[in-house]
Amino acid sequence: MGQSAADWLAAASVDPAVHALRPDYRALLLTAEGLRGGPPDDGSDRLLTAAEERARQVVGEGTPEALPHPAAWREAYRAFGAKPQRTRPSVEALLRRLDGGLPRVDRVTDVYNAISIGHLLPIGGEDLDRYAGPAALVRADGSEEFDTTAGGESVVEHPEVGEVVWRDDTGVTCRRWNWRQGVRTRITPATTRAVFVLDGLDPLGADGLTAAAEALEADLHALHPGVVTARRLIGPTG
Template identity: 35%
Template sequence: MFELKVSQEIRQACPVFAGAAVYAAVKNSTYSEGLWNEINEFTRELTTTTQIDDIKLQPVIAATREAYKRCGKDPGRYRPSAEALRRRLMRGIPLYQIDTLVDLINLVSLRTGHSIGGFDADKIQGNQLELGIGKANEPFEGIGRGVLNIEGLPVYRDAVGGIGTPTSDNERTKMDIGTTHILAIVNGYNGKEGLREAVEMIQSLLQKYTDSVGGEIVYF
């Protein structure tokens, strides 16, 4: 099990921050029809009830954007993942299909507005993650994005370096079809509200669509 810590610099910049995590043993798959039925249902609901300019006003997304500003990043240039995913759907671009674990995390992020780090737990170095703020020229390869400038972004670091930000996670610890243990971290820059619901949603979807063989909610 991992120890999850919040640095003093994050506590100062984002004093209401709270987080929750799910660790589980899983069996991944390339595609889940049931999960994609849920994703398509959410897409229809979002695109028929929301205007694109309203996305950044969703409370959790708005709080994450404010955290970016307090940490030194422009949220208009580096969007939180939940906001970017919703904007993608509103522009009529379908959600990309990766694999069941990644698609599942994306759905929970879309539903809740939380930016969620989804990691292959076996690729994390050491047993401790600390949430801090990215430094100038700190190396970070975003998934599908190449080198990402994480200066001023909230970032989780393991014993080697950064593995996850609300904008993108790192290639080094990404989930893939061979992932057998998942660590999913829900980031509440608006505080504790909605965290329990988000992690319970993750656990429920894992049990339905990934043959999860056990999970545990970890609060910090």
């Protein structure tokens, strides 16, 4: 086991250069210890199915990118040079899959995906024990390594200069703010300690971000009895 969740949360950071792009950005980091991983089950499926129904009602006949918070994320992507019609913010990508139903991944990932579409915000989940040092949201210099897959093969990519990325002491854990997570720190059925990154901009507000975190905590406690959670908000508090 690596450093304690409390120490890890205290050391996490958002670089001022990121807040210069979006002064309204808030990151709510939530750790969970004592998870019981595994394949999707009836409990995780019920949560995701209910969230899909709620999200379909909210989107209605419109498009995900027309909703205020996903639309703000498109603006944030453009601010550092990304093209959101090609690399979509994670919540928009999930909402676009509603018609066919979201894939069922595992009983941890499915829970945070349910909160993401139900509360209309990007959320990422990572295995805390696979981190090398604390998380930092920075603008990349282009030399950082990002481990991913392409064509079924493991590859190492590098972010673009100025791209907003989450990283640790080893390399990038998530590219383009919340677009694509790496392989090294991804949640697996064996994960027992995780961190969830909830991303918020002003259309969601601090209250909306907190509500999503509270819902995630409640669902984790329901599916993983005995889980211990903690959280930290980084960014504007009003």
